[in-house]
Amino acid sequence: MNASLLSLFLPFILSIGLHSENAAAKNPLDFGSNIRTADPSGHVWNDGRMYLYTSHDQECQPDFYMKNWHAFSSNNLVDWTDHGPILSVDDLSWSDNFAWAPDAAYKNGKYYLIFPAGTGYKDRVEPEKSTKWMGIGVAVSDSPTGPFKDAIGKPLWTEPYANDPSLFIDDDGQAYLYFHAQGTDYHVAEMSDDLLSIKGDFIEMDMGGYEPKMEGPWVFKRNGLYYFTMPENNRSLSYYTSESPKGPWTYKGIFMQSEGGNNHHSIVEYHGQWILFYHRWLDINSTCHRKQRHTAAEYLYFNDDGTIQPVERTLEGVGDFPSKISDTSQR
Template identity: 35%
Template sequence: MPFWKHSRGKKWLALITLGAVAVSVPATAQVKPGNAAGANPIIRDKFTADPAPLVIGDTLYLYVGHDEAQRDEMFNMREWLVYSTRDMKTWTEHAPIMNVKDFKWAKADAWASQAIEKNGKFYFYAAVEHDATHPGKAIAVAVSDEPTGPFVDARGSALVTNAMTPRGTHSWEDIDPTVFTDDDGTSWLAWGNRQCYIAKLKPNMIEIDGPIREITPPHFEEGPWLHKRGKLYYLTYASLDRKTQRDEHVSYSTASSITGPWTHRGLLTGSGKYSFTIHPGIVQFKENWYLFLHNATLAIGDMNGAIGRRAVTVEHLQYNPDGTMKPVVQTEVGVSIPRVR
């Protein structure tokens, strides 16, 4: 596919086909991988993208976007889905947690999301296309009493709009939210495309508290993810060196403070197979660390993987003694075999 079709510009935005019909899914349907349990892709009956893991007790919940692109469509995403596991091999599908129509002020695009627990409630942050009152991409926030929903709009308006980040260069910079709560209980939101932003959240989790700062690392494209291990903060993201790379890779930076300064650490992974985009999600679960990604290797019926038909994968993640992350090789076996210790 020519590179211009991948670029996040007006050409491909004009090609997106919008939809508004939710798909009803049995709440306890089981995903049955074609290979060993835990092999990649981990979800094989739907095209899914932008994985965001959340651990609650002995269960890992995985929030994903639902790719529904037909034939030569670029992106057609209307709803967000959630899966759960207790063993990283058997995944339970729950009912869709939200449709983009549930945000009355949004007009399209159920793009990348992440959920977090705070004060006994679950907050869900997602990228959508705002209606004409605030043109451009925006960050929405919803709330639920349960990790599997149902989620409802927590504000009745966008948490972040394009007008709030005037330093940016384009109207789709306010996408791909990641949310992180530090040891002192303070929660932070980061997001962006081409420019990476970070802001503190108020304790109610639905308002920005203070200034929006830009923390754009080298070759930042989109899909930031914040996590902490020990005393070190990590900013992992989809990167693109436009001089040498055709597809997105995963890079990361580290810092001793959530506000930086951030030290660039280079590549964590290569590109997702057959996919221009890639989206990292990192979590510790039952003493092991995992890196969730997506590629475009899945075929369902006569529909092959494509830029708008992606598939979520997971790999073991390991750290060096100095806290840097060991490079991850993407595989078909995934976590179906124990990690090398």
């Protein structure tokens, strides 16, 4: 093609290329609306669907002032159903704000939503004037999509200030609650059988001498090995491993680098594939023309020794997951 013809058709060629790229793009996840979500907690329940429990960023909200939690579900990680807000701070007698990163569990025939919420105001200019406080609550439902009801009418504890709960239930049924807390990171609490209280004191875990600033822990088990994962320095995703859910833990390094903003994630196996859910800061049709948070997903792979391979952020994400399910079903 000569130069004159190329210049004539170049805009058309580029438009096809951009359209194809957008058609293949599945990150962020398409929840069917312009909703801004973050802190995705992934779980597969008995019906075989993937459920995501997320925090909900209001459009251009000030300083993470958040009011409710949402649930989404899918059977192929591409087509999602928004089940709407499943719990709101309006439903709580002890909180009116900061509906941050939740987690969920199923036990004793009930579904549990473990959530942080709080009161007050954080003054970033004059921190000494801040009145912000947060605690962790428990809500229960007969359905994975709620509505959930506050089960104890108060937080699990009031001191220390705490948020970002991660609830892991081991093979023997014992539940462990990991969390981010003021002056009490890298601790775990054993939960009572009904998941409505903690047993005894917090247990300080041995992290092998490396304890960077953290938030949003997520714990899972694979091939008998426990993984403690977290946003290291609130940005890069890193992990430790152990032979016990209470440690001691061995630091293994970063598996997803920071892209500037905070990150919060979950890791879950679905149809034989390990999936990393996380959030990104992107400017997508923002009314205030700034980056806001959106839930995304990537495949997660392990080496033969159990270490996690580095994960890159992609536009495609898990967009080909329906074909992977189809290929598996035909074998």
